[in-house]
Amino acid sequence: MMLLISSAAMAQIPSVKVEDGKGKVINTSELVDGETPMIISFWAVTCKPCIRELDAINDVYPDWIEEANFRVVAVSTDDARFTAQARSLAEGHGWGDYTLLYDKNGDFKRAMNVQFTPQVYVVDKNGNIVYSHTGYTPGGEYELFEQIKKLQ
Amino acid sequence: MKRALLALLLCGAVAPAVLAQTDGKGYLVGSFESNSIVYADDSVTNAQKAEGNFGTNNYLKADYYAGNFSAGIQMEAYQPALVGYPNNLEGAHLTNYYMQWADEDFAVTAGTFYDQFGSGLLFRTYEDRTLGMNTAMLGARISYQYKDIARLKALWGAPRLGVEAAPETQVRGVDGSFSLSSLLGWGATNLAFEGSLLNRYEPVSPIQEELGANASTMGYSARLNFERSGFIARAEWVDGGEKIYSNPNILIDGKANLIKRGNAQLVELSYSGGGLGVSFTGRRMEWMASKVSYASSQTNNALNYLPALCAQYSYAITNLNPYIPQPGTTSGFINSGEIGGQLDVYYNFRRGTTLGGKRGMKVNLNLSTYYNLKEEGSYVPKTLLWRNVNVGVEKQVSRKFKMQLLYSMQEYNPSHGEGRGTWLSNMVVADLLYKYTPTFSTRMELAYLTTFEDHKDWMSGLLEVNFAPAWSLFASDMFNHGDTKIHYYNFGFSYTAGRTRVALSYGRNRAGMVCSGGVCRLMPAYTGGNLVVSTSF
Numbered sequence: 001m002m003l004l005i006s007s008a009a010m011a012q013i014p015s016v017k018v019e020d021g022k023g024k025v026i027n028t029s030e031l032v033d034g035e036t037p038m039i040i041s042f043w044a045v046t047c048k049p050c051i052r053e054l055d056a057i058n059d060v061y062p063d064w065i066e067e068a069n070f071r072v073v074a075v076s077t078d079d080a081r082f083t084a085q086a087r088s089l090a091e092g093h094g095w096g097d098y099t100l101l102y103d104k105n106g107d108f109k110r111a112m113n114v115q116f117t118p119q120v121y122v123v124d125k126n127g128n129i130v131y132s133h134t135g136y137t138p139g140g141e142y143e144l145f146e147q148i149k150k151l152q
Numbered sequence: 153m154k155r156a157l158l159a160l161l162l163c164g165a166v167a168p169a170v171l172a173q174t175d176g177k178g179y180l181v182g183s184f185e186s187n188s189i190v191y192a193d194d195s196v197t198n199a200q201k202a203e204g205n206f207g208t209n210n211y212l213k214a215d216y217y218a219g220n221f222s223a224g225i226q227m228e229a230y231q232p233a234l235v236g237y238p239n240n241l242e243g244a245h246l247t248n249y250y251m252q253w254a255d256e257d258f259a260v261t262a263g264t265f266y267d268q269f270g271s272g273l274l275f276r277t278y279e280d281r282t283l284g285m286n287t288a289m290l291g292a293r294i295s296y297q298y299k300d301i302a303r304l305k306a307l308w309g310a311p312r313l314g315v316e317a318a319p320e321t322q323v324r325g326v327d328g329s330f331s332l333s334s335l336l337g338w339g340a341t342n343l344a345f346e347g348s349l350l351n352r353y354e355p356v357s358p359i360q361e362e363l364g365a366n367a368s369t370m371g372y373s374a375r376l377n378f379e380r381s382g383f384i385a386r387a388e389w390v391d392g393g394e395k396i397y398s399n400p401n402i403l404i405d406g407k408a409n410l411i412k413r414g415n416a417q418l419v420e421l422s423y424s425g426g427g428l429g430v431s432f433t434g435r436r437m438e439w440m441a442s443k444v445s446y447a448s449s450q451t452n453n454a455l456n457y458l459p460a461l462c463a464q465y466s467y468a469i470t471n472l473n474p475y476i477p478q479p480g481t482t483s484g485f486i487n488s489g490e491i492g493g494q495l496d497v498y499y500n501f502r503r504g505t506t507l508g509g510k511r512g513m514k515v516n517l518n519l520s521t522y523y524n525l526k527e528e529g530s531y532v533p534k535t536l537l538w539r540n541v542n543v544g545v546e547k548q549v550s551r552k553f554k555m556q557l558l559y560s561m562q563e564y565n566p567s568h569g570e571g572r573g574t575w576l577s578n579m580v581v582a583d584l585l586y587k588y589t590p591t592f593s594t595r596m597e598l599a600y601l602t603t604f605e606d607h608k609d610w611m612s613g614l615l616e617v618n619f620a621p622a623w624s625l626f627a628s629d630m631f632n633h634g635d636t637k638i639h640y641y642n643f644g645f646s647y648t649a650g651r652t653r654v655a656l657s658y659g660r661n662r663a664g665m666v667c668s669g670g671v672c673r674l675m676p677a678y679t680g681g682n683l684v685v686s687t688s689f
Binding site (some may be wrong): 052093094 | 179181182183185211213215217222254256266267268270271272276278279281297300303342344377379384386420422424425427428429430431433457459461464466496497498499500502511512514515516548585587589590591592593595618619620621622623624646648650651652653668686688
């Protein structure tokens with residue numbers, strides 16, 4: 001059994017460098033704290049469904065956080081020219097509860113094999129990817145919460 | 153070919169050392185994307201078709217991670233490429249392959265990689281499948297970071313053009329960053345200085361050499377980053393190095409080539425806090441189009457990144473005539489570059505305030521304007537190239553109903569500055585989402601464009617029916633009732649199961665610009681059925 005687990009190791013959060021909201025370079029492996037599961041969402045200024053999804057989660061966030069322990073990490077895939085716009089948008093959409101990251105060179109996006117945005121992942125407290133979903137249809141956020149509840 | 157062998161050898165040299173350090177806990181991840189179109193005849197739009205009435209673009213990517221080590225490949229197959237994609241995309245190829253070793257401070261990569269210096273004005277290699285763009289470098293890169301004080305990166309290689317590395321171009325670069333605030337331990341303020349050097353080498357023809365062109369040219373970039381309590385200021389100054397502008401249609405002093413040195417300036421100021429996000433970007437550029445290869449005229453032939461810095465639209469009707477930046481041109485007429493800027497404001501009226509109401513309200517304003525330069529070396533604007541005013545409002549009206557409204561005014565110069573004439577259009581869009589149950593919803597888009605120029609007025613409508621999280625069906629029509637009376641209809645569905653998505657649609661597509669991230673390519677009109685399958689594992 002142990003053998004099986006180690007040979008079929010789950011995909012994990014890779015270790016690549018991205019910028020935080022203040023323009024400081026951080027390593028994505030630092031996201032894993034051994035305590036809190038995460039929803040990681042890749043978005044862009046030009047991606048309407050991405051913004052819709054993050055807004056939808058933001059609307060129900062106060063209720064969800066009462067029921068489960070988790071974080072939301074919103075990774076902007078906008079390149080250097082649009083990060084200012086992305087930062088302004090995140091502020092203007094009230095995403096203050098989210099961990100905001102800026103993946104200007106697309107390293108995190110490539111390492112996670114994101115082809116289309118929105119692309120969202122549910123990650124357990126140890127950094128294992130347990131669920132992912134491409135695209136957003138309104139209401140799709142409930143599936144994410146089901147996955148988060150399983151990790152409690 | 154020699155370079156490919158060398159890169160493989162480098163991989164071979166790194167691999168044994170690396171494999172010895174991994175303890176078998178590696179994992180493989182990957183993705184696959186297939187985009188196919190069956191083309192139909194359509195005399196109404198003079199629709200273009202691929203050879204055999206069928207086109208398909210396919211991408212397979214796989215990466216292996218084990219501890220500090222990673223390796224990966226990408227394969228691409230164009231059998232043949234979809235209509236409107238660059239002609240240099242054909243056949244099936246192993247396009248990308250790399251090995252990397254990286255710990256917290258140090259990283260070495262051999263094979264293909266993507267990178268950029270600063271904002272990409274001097275150098276950027278990237279992939280954008282919507283544009284048929286992949287300029288990954290084939291070569292080697294080393295980067296080192298000392299705490300959060302200093303970073304240094306050096307790279308060498310040949311950028312990709314089409315499906316393989318450009319045969320004659322070589323790029324060498326160094327990029328560094330130094331954080332004064334980290335060194336001095338300032339808590340609340342970030343202050344960093346950055347700089348880059350870029351050497352580009354490509355043999356020049358005897359005629360170009362006679363005109364003074366050099367095979368080897370150096371470019372520079374100097375940057376300043378400042379951040380304190382929600383306020384960010386960035387500035388970049390670039391010497392883009394020597395460029396050769398050639399155009400057989402126009403002789404300049406009897407010469408078919410023009411040798412120019414590029415330069416660009418970029419300023420970015422932003423503030424965010426208390427639900428308010430404001431950002432201003434100003435940019436001037438002159439002779440800045442940097443090419444992978446002088447010989448190619450394909451749209452994926454770019455070694456730097458010069459996107460349109462204006463409102464980015466996601467509705468079809470607002471993208472009829474998008475802004476195309478003018479970094480200097482000799483095609484048709486001569487102009488050295490452009491100057492302009494944009495202002496973006498986002499504000500969140502919180503729940504419980506007068507305007508916010510019970511569920512809050514989000515507003516967005518975007519203003520942008522661009523001119524070409526009065527003369528070479530000038531900072532004075534001359535002819536209007538582009539102007540837009542955008543106002544967007546987003547409101548959750550009730551628990552079930554969400555409304556987004558957009559007003560956009562766009563003024564566009566169809567001659568890109570050769571003449572003064574502009575097309576002015578006004579657009580309104582209503583985007584209405586109604587949720588019947590938590591997972592069943594419909595979304596409707598209604599849009600209208602009015603103008604006295606070009607093809608006069610347009611209207612469009614879209615209806616989307618969503619069964620979350622798996623199914624989405626849509627039907628849309630964009631109708632030019634002002635002139636051509638052509639309906640551009642589209643309908644289809646998408647099905648998503650976890651990481652796999654299948655989308656099937658049929659419709660008529662107009663000729664025009666397809667844009668992604670502020671960069672555009674021209675797409676001919678086509679009609680047909682489109683199947684997109686994507687999955688990741």
